[in-house]
Amino acid sequence: MTRRIMIRSMPALLLAAATAIASVLPASAQGTAPGQACQADNVTEPDAQIAACTALLQSSTDVARQVEALVARAAAYSRKHNSERAIADLSRALALDGNNLAALKARAESYYLGSQYDRAIQDFNRAIRIAPNDSDVFDARGNAFLQSGDVERAIEDYNESIRLDPGNAQSFIDRGVAHYLKGRQEKAVADYSEAIRLNTTNSAVFANRAAAYKKLGHLDRALEDDNEAIRRSPTFADYYSNRGLTRADLHEYDRAIADYDEAIRLSPQANFFTNRGDAYQFKKEYDHAISDYKEALKLDPKFELAHNNLGAAYRSKGDLDRAIIHYEQAVRLNPRDDTAMENLQAVRRERDRLGAVNPRSRPSFNCAAAKRAVEKAICSDEDLARLDRDMNAAYQSALAKLTGRRAAALRRDQRTFLLTRERMFGRPDYQLKKQMEGRLAELQGMSR
Numbered sequence: 001m002t003r004r005i006m007i008r009s010m011p012a013l014l015l016a017a018a019t020a021i022a023s024v025l026p027a028s029a030q031g032t033a034p035g036q037a038c039q040a041d042n043v044t045e046p047d048a049q050i051a052a053c054t055a056l057l058q059s060s061t062d063v064a065r066q067v068e069a070l071v072a073r074a075a076a077y078s079r080k081h082n083s084e085r086a087i088a089d090l091s092r093a094l095a096l097d098g099n100n101l102a103a104l105k106a107r108a109e110s111y112y113l114g115s116q117y118d119r120a121i122q123d124f125n126r127a128i129r130i131a132p133n134d135s136d137v138f139d140a141r142g143n144a145f146l147q148s149g150d151v152e153r154a155i156e157d158y159n160e161s162i163r164l165d166p167g168n169a170q171s172f173i174d175r176g177v178a179h180y181l182k183g184r185q186e187k188a189v190a191d192y193s194e195a196i197r198l199n200t201t202n203s204a205v206f207a208n209r210a211a212a213y214k215k216l217g218h219l220d221r222a223l224e225d226d227n228e229a230i231r232r233s234p235t236f237a238d239y240y241s242n243r244g245l246t247r248a249d250l251h252e253y254d255r256a257i258a259d260y261d262e263a264i265r266l267s268p269q270a271n272f273f274t275n276r277g278d279a280y281q282f283k284k285e286y287d288h289a290i291s292d293y294k295e296a297l298k299l300d301p302k303f304e305l306a307h308n309n310l311g312a313a314y315r316s317k318g319d320l321d322r323a324i325i326h327y328e329q330a331v332r333l334n335p336r337d338d339t340a341m342e343n344l345q346a347v348r349r350e351r352d353r354l355g356a357v358n359p360r361s362r363p364s365f366n367c368a369a370a371k372r373a374v375e376k377a378i379c380s381d382e383d384l385a386r387l388d389r390d391m392n393a394a395y396q397s398a399l400a401k402l403t404g405r406r407a408a409a410l411r412r413d414q415r416t417f418l419l420t421r422e423r424m425f426g427r428p429d430y431q432l433k434k435q436m437e438g439r440l441a442e443l444q445g446m447s448r
Contacts, residue, residue, distance in 0.1 A: 038072045049076040067093045071102050074110070083114045101130050105137065112140070117148040135165035139174055146178055154178050169200035173208065180212050188212040203232035207242050214246060222246045237267035241275055253279045270300035274309060281313055285428045289313045304333040308340045311347070317426065318377030320351045354379055364392035374425035377432065387436040394443035401446075410446070 037044065037052030053073035057066055070093035077086035090107035093100055108123035124141035131137060142157030158175035161168055176191035192209035195202070210225035226243035233239060244259035260276035263269075277292030293310035296303055311326035327344035330337060354367060365388075367379035378384040395414055402410055417439055424430040 038069050041075070046076040046079045049073070063096050067097045067100055067103065070096075071100070071106055074103075074106055078106075078110060078113075083110050086110050087114075099130055101127055104130070105140075108140065108144075112144050112147070115147070117144045120144040121148070133164055135161045135168045135171065138164065139168065139171040142171075142178075143174060146174070146181075151178050151182055167198055169195040169198040169205075170202065172198070173200065173202060173205050176205075176208055176212070180208065180215070183215075185212045185215045189216070203229050203236070203239070206232070207239055210242060210246065214249060219246060219250050223250070235266060237263040237269070237272070240266070241272050244275055244279070248275075248279050248282065251282075253283050268299065270296040270303045270306060273299070274303065274306045277306070277313070278309060281309065281316070283428060284316070286313045286317050287426045290317075302333055304330045304337060304340070307333065308337075308343060311340075311343060315343075315347055315350075315380075317373050318375075318380040319373060320347055320354075320376065320380055323347050324351070350380065363388035372422055374422050374432065377425065384433060384436065387433065387440060391436060391440045391443060394440055394446075398443050398446035 037049055038056045039049075050073055053069045053076065056069040057073075060066060060069070070089045074086040074089040074093070077083075077089065087107060087110050090103050090110065093103040094107065097103070104123050104127040108120045108127065111117070111120035111123065121141060121144045124137060124144060127137050128134070128141065138157045138161035142154040142161065145151075145157060146154035155175060155178045158171050158178065161171040162175070165171070172191045172195040176188040176195070179185070179188040179191060189209055189212045192205050192212065195205045196209075206225040206229040210222040210229065213219070213222035213225065223243065223246050226239065226246050229236075229239045230243065240259045240263040244256040244263065247253075247256035247259060256279045257276055260272055260279065263272045264276070273292045273296035277289040277296065280286070280289035280292060290310060290313045293306045293313065296306040297310070300306070307326045308330040311323040311330065314320075314326065315323035324344065324347055327340055327347060330340035331344055334340065363375075363378050363385040365375065367375075370376050370379055378388050395410075399407055399410055421432070421435065424435075425432055
């Protein structure tokens with residue numbers, strides 16, 4: 001049965017941020033030191049901005065200025081990745097002014113970034129009622145629908161965003177992602193291409209179009225877009241991994257491995273190690289593949305894909321027991337994964353078959369007691385088992401015809417062959433079957 005390496009590593013498809021928090025303080029507030037520091041788009045150190053806004057809140061009784069200060073302080077908390085306090089401030093602002101567009105958009109974004117998509121959609125709904133011609137808000141709500149799984153509803157919002165502003169490149173990118181997820185790759189490519197025509201500065205559009213081209217089988221075009229994404233954002237690790245996947249599809253495994261190396265250097269992630277392990281496995285460098293899958297599982301012990309592909313590597317080396325352990329882990333993590341289940345069932349059948357195999361087709365040693373990787377590989381392959389059995393018979397026949405030093409020399413030669421076989425097995429340049437066939441021919445020549 002064909003050993004399937006379950007490669008499902010997704011390219012990096014990037015949506016827009018939900019919306020940006022704009023500066024809302026009037027000109028009159030910007031002449032004072034606290035007012036200048038307490039602005040939603042202030043780029044100074046967040047703690048200083050929080051202190052300035054807090055001082056403004058304590059000194060002002062004007063409701064409008066309090067709302068503005070709360071929105072600005074929420075922006076500072078967001079920059080500190082403190083979404084709980086950001087949402088608390090924005091909720092206070094909306095309690096004072098329920099129709100404050102900046103507060104609604106900012107809280108919707110905070111909910112979105114916190115994966116609270118239903119709440120984000122509710123705030124975007126309110127924002128749209130206040131500003132029904134705001135293209136960006138429709139795009140942002142579309143992203144929330146998309147993340148919540150309602151792809152068709154997301155497309156409706158992207159359509160409206162584009163109708164309101166045909167020059168909104170990000171809406172074309174986001175709609176392209178939705179089409180990609182629905183399997184409409186031609187439409188995805190068309191949307192990404194329009195965003196590029198509009199001179200978007202978002203490098204993700206090239207990575208996304210590359211992913212769609214790959215689905216369509218246009219690997220050369222995909223590689224061109226992967227290259228452009230990297231040229232525009234040379235420190236973004238996902239783009240190197242994406243290009244590695246494209247090169248792997250082109251069977252350029254060494255170049256794919258070089259891309260995964262760079263992705264790992266920039267940002268060690270479980271999927272990058274797994275992707276590199278897959279490339280090594282396609283090259284039949286199983287020890288390197290196993291090492292990478294293990295590194296992936298150190299980073300993410302629940303990474304189902306790494307368990308499955310580690311099982312495939314062990315199976316290729318003939319270590320069926322370890323293969324079963326990792327296939328079982330993959331199935332345990334995702335019981336609905338048909339591929340992992342099929343792999344597990346196949347390797348169990350293979351082990352059962354080898355356990356019940358006719359003694360005449362077994363190798364010269366006891367497979368039940370096999371501990372070395374090379375022995376397990378021989379036990380799992382009928383051709384290798386036959387070669388081992390024939391080689392041992394030829395060795396015994398040749399040895400029976402020799403005495404004294406010549407017999408001792410043959411014993412040393414055979415031990416050297418077996419030790420070399422054990423040491424070299426698993427290396428990419430060592431071909432076990434070819435070496436065994438060569439040794440068998442030598443021994444048969446001696447026994448004649």
